[in-house]
Every structure is written in C-alpha cells, then in structure tokens.
Amino acid sequence: MKCQDRNTYKQHLSQFCIIVGFLLFFIMTGCVTAPKLTPEDRKRDIQFLADWARDYNPFVELNEKYKNTPSYEALLPRYLEFAEHAQNNEEFFQVVDSYFKVIGATGHFYLIDEETLKWAKLGSFFGIIKLGITPGQFDRARYWAKLSGKISTRAHPPFQVEGRESRYFTGGDWQYDGTTIPKGSEILRVNGMTCSCYLDFIKANTSLKYDAYPKGWADYFVMIIDEGPSFKGWQVDFGLPDGSMLGAFVPKVKGFPASKEEKVHTIEPKANCTCLELTDEVGYVRIKACMSGPLSYLFRGFIKKDRNKIDAFLEHSQGKYSKLIIDFRNNGGGFPQYGYDVLISPFLDEPVTYSQVVGVKTKYLADTGKSVLQFLRKEVSAQKAHVIRVTETEPPDGFDPNQWTFYELTRKIEPRNRYDFKGDLYILINGGCFSAADDYINAVKRIGFATLAGRNTGGGAAGYVAPPFITLPASGMVFRVETDLVINLDGSYNEISGTPPDIELPNADPPASITKEDLLRDAWIRKIINDL
Structure with a gap:
C-alpha cells in the first residue's frame, strides 16, 4: 500500500512539474511579431x-x-x-x-x-x-x-584616422590586397567625394540626421557612420607619402573606434565579489555590481553570498589589516539593499541616521497607481532601504510647489554581524559608478564612515521611487525612465552632478586585471597604500 501511495505521489509530482515547466516555457517565450504601424x-x-x-x-x-x-x-x-x-x-x-x-x-x-x-x-x-x-x-x-x-549605426575603418587642419591621414600602416598603405597617407576622397562633402552627405542622409545634438563630433572621424545592412565599407582614394595615389576598398568595423585613452580594459573575474590580500596590512574587495543579472529581480541570494564571502575573508585576516580598499569603479548598480546590507551595516559599531531630500513631479504621483508606487518605493524608500521616516517638505528655491512634491527621507542603518575590521576604509569610485552604486556612495558621503577616493560618480541615485518602466502606446516599446530628483549635500542634483570623492585622484588607467600583481601596479591603489 505504501509503495502504491509513493508511486501515486511521484506520478502527481511528475505531472505537476510538467505543467509548471510548460507554464514557465509559455511565459518566458511568448509571441514576438513585427508591429504594423501607420x-x-x-x-x-x-x-x-x-x-x-x-x-x-x-x-x-x-x-x-x-x-x-x-x-x-x-x-x-x-x-x-x-x-x-x-x-x-x-x-x-x-x-x-x-x-x-x-x-x-x-x-x-x-x-x-x-x-x-x-x-x-x-x-x-x-x-x-x-x-x-x-x-x-x-x-x-x-x-x-x-x-x-x-541595428548598427556606427562603423569605422580598420585603421586609426588622424585629423590635421581639416585634412585626414591614416594613423598606422594598413595592408590592402598585398600592398601596404603606410602611416601618414592622406585620405583624399571617400565614396567619390571629398572628405568635407562626404561629411555633409552622412549628416543629411544617414541615421545621423535624426541626431538632435551637434554633429561636429563626426568631423573627427570622417568614416564613422554605418549606412545600413547592405553597407560593407568605403571606397577611398589615398595620397601616399611618396606622392603616389592609390584607391582601395576599406571594409567597415562595427562600432566606435577605441579612443587613444582607452589603453587598458580590466579583465574581470567571473565572481561578482573578489577578496584579495595586497600586503600584510592592506586588504582589497572588488565589487563589480549590486546585482547578478535579471534573475536578481526575483531572487536575492547573491546579497547574502557576497556578504558571507567578505566576512570569511576578513575573519581569516584576524583583524590585521590597517586599510581595506573596496573597489567600486565602473559598478553600474543594481539594488540599493546590497550597499546597505553588505557594505555599510557590517562595518558599523553603532547605528547611524542620515537624511536626504528628494523631489517628484506631483502629477506623476497622482497618475501612478497605488500598487505600482508601492512596488517602486519598496527598494528605495521603505523598510528594505532602512527608511524610518518620510515627511513632505518645502521645495527648494526655483521649484514650483504646484508642480513638485519634495520629501525628506530619514534612514537609520543598524550594525549587524560586524566584520572583523577596525582600520581605515577606502572606496574607489569613478564616473562609471551609477544607480544603486551611487546610492551606496552617496550614503557613505552622508555618513562619513569611510573615505571616497577617485573621481566624480555618474549619479543616478534613487531616493523616493525606483526608475519605472513606460510603454509607448502604439509600438509597444518599453523604456526605463527617471522620475525622482535627489538633492546632494551641497545642493547640487545627484543625477546631473553625481557624488564627488573626498579625495580626488588624477585620471589613470584601471588595472589590467583583478590580480594582486596588477592591482599593486594600479596608481590609485598605490596612492592609498603609500600616501594615505
């Protein structure tokens, strides 16, 4: 009898799994068709x-x-x-x-x-x-x-182009059909047009015509626009350094050319959180993002995982580090909870309380459904974000009280599962820090428990509501948009100005990789180890 019941249970479980699997497949696939728009x-x-x-x-x-x-x-x-x-x-x-x-x-x-x-x-x-x-x-x-x-809208030749007084030259040798077109060869004509005429052509007849901003940037490149799916490259007439001329087909390479400044691209580890000992007195933690992909919207186990990893690393050190560097450079964000629970609370000895002022268009609050507002607030201005009080406040000068609603949010972060570290904490930041990364950095600035070193962040902190999605009514395109305005401590606007560092460091190449050897060559890290 027990065996029969067990078989029946397995059969029902199998049927349930098939139904759930089919349901998930149906939900995750759906029908994708091209809309016919008038x-x-x-x-x-x-x-x-x-x-x-x-x-x-x-x-x-x-x-x-x-x-x-x-x-x-x-x-x-x-x-x-x-x-x-x-x-x-x-x-x-x-x-x-x-x-x-x-x-x-x-x-x-x-x-x-x-x-x-x-x-x-x-x-x-x-x-x-x-x-x-x-x-x-x-x-x-x-x-x-x-x-x-x-859709590809930008393309460049397989060699660098250098502009000199409205004339253009190759920035390096390039091989064509067994012939070398040497560095310094002048680009005389592109697709049968002079360079200036070709620039006028692409500004008026390609995707560049839709660009609302000044188009002078294209003058630095000449060959920079991908003219469409059938476009393979450019027919170019070169004037060689020896005075001869040569015509050649130059194939396109999709995308923008790498700038001269982009000498190093850090090879990142697979893990989101990496902990390393740089010296006997300096520890290092690299955080790539405050989320682990789209699944993070549904599952938050990555927060506990990274917190446990840092805890184990610092526990193993037995409190010997006098300095700890948290490398937040080019962290594009994710969830504010990550910063609060992984990188603030475990470093505190006592509770900290701070406030921030945030503005939202009053009409947005009136026109957005209650359940949507509650969902958007859950991550940024509710209990999960350590908010203990939200009070309406007077708009700053220049903001019409008939159009704006401003709030003062008070956050209180309690110490929790203290890390084994009592030294000086340094956070490396730059313009690639955005969104939830800036929420964390902005909180550090207000609390003052660590030193921010590097360059201004990219902003994007959320105060009252997380950025919502909007749907275009005819086409169905879905965009993410910003609806709240965070006021920095100095009165500037976070989304426009970002968060400034406590110690500004000169521009420098990032590390080649997240390894001890490359990190010890990093100019910013050397500065912290040797001079701060």
Whole structure:
C-alpha cells in the first residue's frame, strides 16, 4: 500500500512539474511579431514621449539649463515629421531612440533588453513585479529589444584616422590586397567625394540626421557612420607619402573606434565579489555590481553570498589589516539593499541616521497607481532601504510647489554581524559608478564612515521611487525612465552632478586585471597604500 501511495505521489509530482515547466516555457517565450504601424501610430508615440516629459520628467528643464540639452518641445515638430515619414520599423526605432536621448539625457533612460523583459514578464505574471505593464505588453516590447540589437549605426575603418587642419591621414600602416598603405597617407576622397562633402552627405542622409545634438563630433572621424545592412565599407582614394595615389576598398568595423585613452580594459573575474590580500596590512574587495543579472529581480541570494564571502575573508585576516580598499569603479548598480546590507551595516559599531531630500513631479504621483508606487518605493524608500521616516517638505528655491512634491527621507542603518575590521576604509569610485552604486556612495558621503577616493560618480541615485518602466502606446516599446530628483549635500542634483570623492585622484588607467600583481601596479591603489 505504501509503495502504491509513493508511486501515486511521484506520478502527481511528475505531472505537476510538467505543467509548471510548460507554464514557465509559455511565459518566458511568448509571441514576438513585427508591429504594423501607420504614420499616425508613429506620431502618437513621439507625442506620448513629449507629453510624458512635460508632465513627469524631473530633468528636462534642468538638462537644458546645466547640460545645454536641446529643447524637446522645440524639436517635437521635427521628430513628428521624422516619425510620419519613416520607411520601416528600423527607421522609426532610430527616430524614437534619438528623441528619447534628448528627453532622457540624465539618469536612467534606456530601452529594456530582451532578457530583462522575459524575467519581468515572469515576475509580473506571478505578481512579484508590479510595473503597470501586462505580460502581453512585455511580449510586444521584445520585438524592439531584438531589433535594437541588430541595428548598427556606427562603423569605422580598420585603421586609426588622424585629423590635421581639416585634412585626414591614416594613423598606422594598413595592408590592402598585398600592398601596404603606410602611416601618414592622406585620405583624399571617400565614396567619390571629398572628405568635407562626404561629411555633409552622412549628416543629411544617414541615421545621423535624426541626431538632435551637434554633429561636429563626426568631423573627427570622417568614416564613422554605418549606412545600413547592405553597407560593407568605403571606397577611398589615398595620397601616399611618396606622392603616389592609390584607391582601395576599406571594409567597415562595427562600432566606435577605441579612443587613444582607452589603453587598458580590466579583465574581470567571473565572481561578482573578489577578496584579495595586497600586503600584510592592506586588504582589497572588488565589487563589480549590486546585482547578478535579471534573475536578481526575483531572487536575492547573491546579497547574502557576497556578504558571507567578505566576512570569511576578513575573519581569516584576524583583524590585521590597517586599510581595506573596496573597489567600486565602473559598478553600474543594481539594488540599493546590497550597499546597505553588505557594505555599510557590517562595518558599523553603532547605528547611524542620515537624511536626504528628494523631489517628484506631483502629477506623476497622482497618475501612478497605488500598487505600482508601492512596488517602486519598496527598494528605495521603505523598510528594505532602512527608511524610518518620510515627511513632505518645502521645495527648494526655483521649484514650483504646484508642480513638485519634495520629501525628506530619514534612514537609520543598524550594525549587524560586524566584520572583523577596525582600520581605515577606502572606496574607489569613478564616473562609471551609477544607480544603486551611487546610492551606496552617496550614503557613505552622508555618513562619513569611510573615505571616497577617485573621481566624480555618474549619479543616478534613487531616493523616493525606483526608475519605472513606460510603454509607448502604439509600438509597444518599453523604456526605463527617471522620475525622482535627489538633492546632494551641497545642493547640487545627484543625477546631473553625481557624488564627488573626498579625495580626488588624477585620471589613470584601471588595472589590467583583478590580480594582486596588477592591482599593486594600479596608481590609485598605490596612492592609498603609500600616501594615505
């Protein structure tokens, strides 16, 4: 009888697993089809973006004032016309993308990638993620995520181009059909046009025409635009250093050329958290991100895993380090909880309390559903983010109280499972630190329990609400957007100015790899070890 019951149980479990597997497969795949948009549909999406910017975006006016961003309102008729006359979805996407870069010049503004859309759909289906977007809308958006990955708008030749007084030369030797085109050869004509005429051509007839910003940057490169799927490269007439001329087909290389400054790209370890002993007195912790991929939206085990790793490393050191370096450079963010629970609480001896002021457009608060607002606040201004009090406060000078609501948030972080470290803590930061990474860095700045060393961060800290998703009504594109404005301690705007270091260090190449040998060659790390 027991054997029969056990077999029945296994049979039911197997059937349950098959049903769950099928359900997950159905949710994670869905149907991805190309939308058929009319000119009016395309114009409606552009108008939606303009209306959204007017009503909800906290930065459009500030961007125009502090970053000289073009006026989205003045550009609206131009982009409505671009949208109306777009010949296909690829062209329309480039129109939307270019207009979106004006509206979203600061903070979190980007198209949601396909992998994130899949997991967001799964979380939405089970009610874990509440963004006001249906599972079907996530499926529609996947078409545009796929399309964006296929579109190439930038390309360069397989050699460096050097400009000298409106003339262009090869920056290195290049082999063509068994012949060497030597360094210093002049680029005389591109696709039958002089360099200046070719630049005028690409600015008026390629994807560059949709760019709202000044196009003079293209003059530094000449051959920089990918003219489309059938475009393979350029026919170039060279003037060689010996006075002879040579025509050659120059194949394109997709993307921007590496700048002269980009000499070193750090080879990162696979693990998100790496702990190393640099000297007998200096420990080192590398944190690549405050999340471990799209699955982090559903599962948070990585936070405990990294915390335990640091704890074991410092416990093994038995408190011998007088300095600990946390390398946060180029950390693009993730979840604020990571910084609070892994990199602040375990370093504290007593509770710390600090406050920050955050502004949100009042209309956004009124028009956003209660459940969506609760979800967006959960990560940044609720208990998980150590918030103990939220009070409405007067807007700073220059902000219309009829359009803005400002809050003062008070956070209290308690000591928890103290790390075995009593020395001086240094955090390495740079312009690649963004989003939740800046939440952590901004908190360190306010608390003052560690020294921030390096360069200004990229900003993007969230105060009252996490950046939400929006869906364009006709096409179904899904973007992430910024809706709150964080005021720094000095009165500047975090998303525009970032967080400044306590000790500013000169620009320097990053380490070649996260190994003891390469880290000890790093200029910033040597500065901390030897001089601070």
